[in-house]
Amino acid sequence: MLQWLPENVSTFGQSVDTLFYIIYYITLVVFILVMGTLITFLIKYRHREGQKASYIEGSTTLEIVWTAATTVIVFGLAMLSYPHWNKIKSPNEFPENPEVLVQVSGKQFNWDMTYPGPDNEFGTADDLELENQLHVPVNAVVHIRLTSVDVIHSFFVPQLRLKQDALPNRFINVWFEATKAGRYEIPCAELCGFGHSGMLGYLNVHSQADYDAWVKERWPQ
Amino acid sequence: MHDNEHASHHHEESFIRKYIFSLDHKTIGKQFLIYGLIMFFVGGGLALMFRWQLAYPERPVPIIGASPQYLEDGEVVTGADKMWERIYESEEEEWLEANMPNGVIEPAFYNMLFTMHATIMVFFVVVPILVGAFGNFLIPLMIGTRDMAFPILNMLSFWLAVLAAIIMAIGFFVPGGHAAAGWTGYAPLSSDPQWTGVEWGQNLWAISLLIQGFSSLVGSINYITTIINMRAPGMTLFRMPLVIWSLFIVAILLLLAFPVLSSALALLIFDRLAGTTFFTATAEGGGDPLLWQHLFWFFGHPEVYILILPGMGIASELVPVFSRKPIFGYRSMVYAMIAIAFLGWIVWGHHMFQSGMQPVLGSAFMTTTMLIAVPSAIKTFNWLGTMFKGSIRFTSPMLHAIAFVSMFVIGGLSGIYMANTPVDIFIHDTYYIVAHIHYVVFGGSLFAIFGGIIFWFPKMYGRYMNDVLNKIHFWLTFVAFNCTFFPMHILGVGGHMRRISNPMQYEFLQGFEGMNIFITMSAFTLGAAQLILVFNFFWSMSRGKVAEKNPWHVNTLEWEAPTPVPHGNFVGQVPTVYRGPYEYSVPGEESDWIPQAQPEHAHATGGD
Amino acid sequence: MLRDTPDRLPQDVRPMSNARLGILVLLGAEMMLFSGLIGAFLVFRMGNVTWPPPSHIDIQLPRAVTGINTALLLLSGYTMFQALRAIQKDRVKQLRNWLLLTGALGVLFLGVQGSEWAQLIRSGMTLQSGVYGGIFYVLLGCHAVHVIGAVIWLFIVLGMAVSGRFAASRHIGVETCAIYWIFVVALWPILYVLVYLA
Ligand code: HEA
Numbered sequence A: 001m002l003q004w005l006p007e008n009v010s011t012f013g014q015s016v017d018t019l020f021y022i023i024y025y026i027t028l029v030v031f032i033l034v035m036g037t038l039i040t041f042l043i044k045y046r047h048r049e050g051q052k053a054s055y056i057e058g059s060t061t062l063e064i065v066w067t068a069a070t071t072v073i074v075f076g077l078a079m080l081s082y083p084h085w086n087k088i089k090s091p092n093e094f095p096e097n098p099e100v101l102v103q104v105s106g107k108q109f110n111w112d113m114t115y116p117g118p119d120n121e122f123g124t125a126d127d128l129e130l131e132n133q134l135h136v137p138v139n140a141v142v143h144i145r146l147t148s149v150d151v152i153h154s155f156f157v158p159q160l161r162l163k164q165d166a167l168p169n170r171f172i173n174v175w176f177e178a179t180k181a182g183r184y185e186i187p188c189a190e191l192c193g194f195g196h197s198g199m200l201g202y203l204n205v206h207s208q209a210d211y212d213a214w215v216k217e218r219w220p221q
Numbered sequence B: 001m002h003d004n005e006h007a008s009h010h011h012e013e014s015f016i017r018k019y020i021f022s023l024d025h026k027t028i029g030k031q032f033l034i035y036g037l038i039m040f041f042v043g044g045g046l047a048l049m050f051r052w053q054l055a056y057p058e059r060p061v062p063i064i065g066a067s068p069q070y071l072e073d074g075e076v077v078t079g080a081d082k083m084w085e086r087i088y089e090s091e092e093e094e095w096l097e098a099n100m101p102n103g104v105i106e107p108a109f110y111n112m113l114f115t116m117h118a119t120i121m122v123f124f125v126v127v128p129i130l131v132g133a134f135g136n137f138l139i140p141l142m143i144g145t146r147d148m149a150f151p152i153l154n155m156l157s158f159w160l161a162v163l164a165a166i167i168m169a170i171g172f173f174v175p176g177g178h179a180a181a182g183w184t185g186y187a188p189l190s191s192d193p194q195w196t197g198v199e200w201g202q203n204l205w206a207i208s209l210l211i212q213g214f215s216s217l218v219g220s221i222n223y224i225t226t227i228i229n230m231r232a233p234g235m236t237l238f239r240m241p242l243v244i245w246s247l248f249i250v251a252i253l254l255l256l257a258f259p260v261l262s263s264a265l266a267l268l269i270f271d272r273l274a275g276t277t278f279f280t281a282t283a284e285g286g287g288d289p290l291l292w293q294h295l296f297w298f299f300g301h302p303e304v305y306i307l308i309l310p311g312m313g314i315a316s317e318l319v320p321v322f323s324r325k326p327i328f329g330y331r332s333m334v335y336a337m338i339a340i341a342f343l344g345w346i347v348w349g350h351h352m353f354q355s356g357m358q359p360v361l362g363s364a365f366m367t368t369t370m371l372i373a374v375p376s377a378i379k380t381f382n383w384l385g386t387m388f389k390g391s392i393r394f395t396s397p398m399l400h401a402i403a404f405v406s407m408f409v410i411g412g413l414s415g416i417y418m419a420n421t422p423v424d425i426f427i428h429d430t431y432y433i434v435a436h437i438h439y440v441v442f443g444g445s446l447f448a449i450f451g452g453i454i455f456w457f458p459k460m461y462g463r464y465m466n467d468v469l470n471k472i473h474f475w476l477t478f479v480a481f482n483c484t485f486f487p488m489h490i491l492g493v494g495g496h497m498r499r500i501s502n503p504m505q506y507e508f509l510q511g512f513e514g515m516n517i518f519i520t521m522s523a524f525t526l527g528a529a530q531l532i533l534v535f536n537f538f539w540s541m542s543r544g545k546v547a548e549k550n551p552w553h554v555n556t557l558e559w560e561a562p563t564p565v566p567h568g569n570f571v572g573q574v575p576t577v578y579r580g581p582y583e584y585s586v587p588g589e590e591s592d593w594i595p596q597a598q599p600e601h602a603h604a605t606g607g608d
Numbered sequence C: 001m002l003r004d005t006p007d008r009l010p011q012d013v014r015p016m017s018n019a020r021l022g023i024l025v026l027l028g029a030e031m032m033l034f035s036g037l038i039g040a041f042l043v044f045r046m047g048n049v050t051w052p053p054p055s056h057i058d059i060q061l062p063r064a065v066t067g068i069n070t071a072l073l074l075l076s077g078y079t080m081f082q083a084l085r086a087i088q089k090d091r092v093k094q095l096r097n098w099l100l101l102t103g104a105l106g107v108l109f110l111g112v113q114g115s116e117w118a119q120l121i122r123s124g125m126t127l128q129s130g131v132y133g134g135i136f137y138v139l140l141g142c143h144a145v146h147v148i149g150a151v152i153w154l155f156i157v158l159g160m161a162v163s164g165r166f167a168a169s170r171h172i173g174v175e176t177c178a179i180y181w182i183f184v185v186a187l188w189p190i191l192y193v194l195v196y197l198a
């Protein structure tokens, strides 16, 4: 089933995929176990003439076994996940000094990208505003200030394994580091009105040289 | 026959008192059942409409899509045109033009369709049937009393539900269209008409749910009081059948959860109609867009357990009966349900992992959410344990119960992926969630409902449902269900977002066209299969084979009552209970079942 | 209606009557309704750096008057309790008097609240003035609606008392009303502290 996952092109994407696989195998085993037992029982203990069911009211030992087993698996899984979750979403664990800082703002039904320009300050004259096109260099840390001007949208780049809602009047920081140049889609993943389907931006991951050229073209000095 | 005063008192009731404004819990239960089945077709029909759009985006919907010529100059070309001609006299064609130009579903209309699909299925199908129908029919019969504690409130509960359904239905026809912000109604999309153009639709949605809230409130007060106060002599709490336990717990959940939604709905209505800004962040002194989500999910998560617990209860009745064995671990089944209900209150944040809540909170919610796997494991393995060394009969209700157990496991296990915060980053708001929803609510609740209907039908109407039709319905439903919803996991893994009307707009989803078509085909088959059930249901009411008093040889009290059950339920005294509900295949006993009402050391079975 | 009691075995005693249990269960739901609104209030309260927000900085909630009003309402809880005690001792006349007093206190409370609201609205704090005004009127308004409901109920009970429908052996109508009344009364101090003082 997991071969359907889109190609992963971010540094932390591997975390998501690995956990996905771990859970996949755990649940697969649980599933086969439960279904195997169920089907065995259904065949073995189907009604036959003259055969009577055994009177079994329960078993405390078994009860304890599966309670404990599930608890252990579940806590193990939770423990395993905390660091990865924090790595992706906790602002105080973000890699510092991003190469690129950009503000992404959702609005019905576009993504507005704002680059702060050479002074790295938003709201100054050298800001650059683009509609639906995000340009970043490959293998570089990117910080995004995510917001919205109207309703809730959700910034989703499947190949980056990144999704984050954009809220009006609030700035949420996200980061990523793309590992492969290319053009990726940025669909909106939260229902935001009649144009939700088709609200689509593009993430252009350039090689460093191409990105430098792009920057040069925009800010000539 | 020592007919008694109770049963013969009320014979000369008028038709209205008997069938419309009835105070009898059995009639009210049946009313809820039929109400739910009708709404099931409305909700399912909406699903089929948007399934068409997902498989064949931008192509006219067959049968109901009007032709371009008709919209242009009113010239009738197709059968659909004739239908619209008949429904609409004049300017309403604008409605068609706006929502389905050229017979194609518009994006805004698409949003409305799935919003109403889910709203109807959750609030007007599954809850009314599981809680309203089974709760009303079964509680007094199974705990051994003559009626609910407050029969008038009971009637009120049903008619409030009808009123809510009517108001919800009106929403389809108001200008601006019906609510289109998802069944979760996220603000500020839902709280400000400016963002959707939906005016009264969303208001009526909120008002209807408020009324539905009153209906549930009244119903749950009734259930709780009845179960605590009116049990037959000897019916101790731990002799109650598990389905009664589940309904008891669900009544408490409904009682406590719905008012929270009501408070949120009230705030929403104020925002929409009175100019407040509770859900809109404004520069100064503004509200909070996440507040709605917190309130909604604080209600919403307990709500989903409201949808599943009675299903678990029904399965816990069917599995022992048809395995001819006691339920495995009766007490741990009860405690597991209590644990699920309790944990259900502290996990709501798992719907909001990507909403921008504190990452630490996310981790906490992940842990509590995954913990629910523990009581769920207890339930699952106990059902298996019940079948172990049993003598399993594959009757139609049992098939549904087995389907319930296996489909619930799939739906529950997919819940573990989503509970895991890092994985949820990817699968949140994709079809993985949609697959999960339907595995738990259709695979879970609806299979339990089907099983329950077939199982109790002989008690409700004194006849059997046709078994051949039941078997056909079961297998068609089971196969078509899995063909419809299993591939949605794959869509989700591929990143296919939910709530989009046209997946073909995205490059990375191009590969899924075939799968979407397959899903739609399966959904149509699934829908067609339900016609068999409903036909069978109404046909068997008058034409089915007449059933004896206790056809499945069940221990619980409802089968002590004569069939059809008279007003007042039990002939003579209310039965006295001497033992637990699952005494099947007791060693040393001649028959393999001992009714709860059979006195110690008496060996006749099931006589009155 | 069918009565179930004749069939019951003597050892099977109910903890309390259906009506009383039903009303207590209802209070559970009421509590959650207010929890939702109080939750919203707290979210706004915590979410704003200053409270009242800068736009309403000059709004002065009438703390003192409301404090007295709170005392009035609490007193009505006491008088209601006395009414219940009276009928338990079969003193119908005292029941009437206490009920009348309770109802009067309830109406007085509503009146004072109403005049305060009128004053606040005149001074510029309305439902539309940000979440500060909004949640104030909705939360307290929800309580006021409950008080109105309780007052109406109380006067119905009073009417029944006047026509002699209650006795020591038969006063469940008074009891349920009293339970509801005391709930509504007990809720108010929480709201007062939250909205006016904190
Ligand atoms: C009947 C309804 C029902 C039920 C019972 C459940 C049960 C569960 N749900 Fe589900 N859920 C919904 C209905 C339901 N859900 C709906 C409608 C939505 C979408 C709402 C929307 O956005 O529109 C949703 C969404 C939803 C989300 C949000 C996803 C997102 O939007 O990103 C999450 C996340 O954690 C979740 C988790 C769970 C979990 C962990 C369970 C658990 O209770 C499952 C527990 C069961 C098992 C785990 C299986 C049995 C156990 C074993 C066989 C033991 C062994 C197991 C292990 C060792 C793991 N659900």
Ligand code: HEA
Binding pocket: B040, B041, B042, B043, B044, B045, B047, B048, B051, B114, B115, B117, B118, B119, B121, B122, B125, B126, B181, B182, B183, B184, B434, B437, B438, B441, B442, B446, B484, B497, B498, B499, B500, B501, B523, B524, B525, B526, B527, B528, B530, B531
């Ligand atoms: C109890 C709950 C319940 C039930 C039973 C169903 C049943 C079905 N659901 Fe639904 N669904 C939800 C609850 C439910 N759903 C929820 C909560 C959502 C989320 C909504 C949101 O995002 O806000 C959702 C969303 C949802 C989506 C995602 C939409 C989107 O995100 O864009 C889809 C897509 O396929 C879908 C499909 C179906 C189908 C095909 C059925 C079928 O099982 C229906 C089968 C039944 C019938 C079809 C009966 C009708 C029969 C007829 C009308 C006779 C005529 C038919 C023929 C002749 C063929 N549902």
Ligand code: CUA
Binding pocket: A106, A109, A152, A153, A154, A188, A189, A190, A191, A192, A193, A195, A196, A197, A199
């Ligand atoms: Cu923006 Cu969906």
Ligand SMILES: [Cu+2]
Binding pocket: B300, B301, B304, B347, B348, B350, B351
């Ligand atoms: Cu949930």
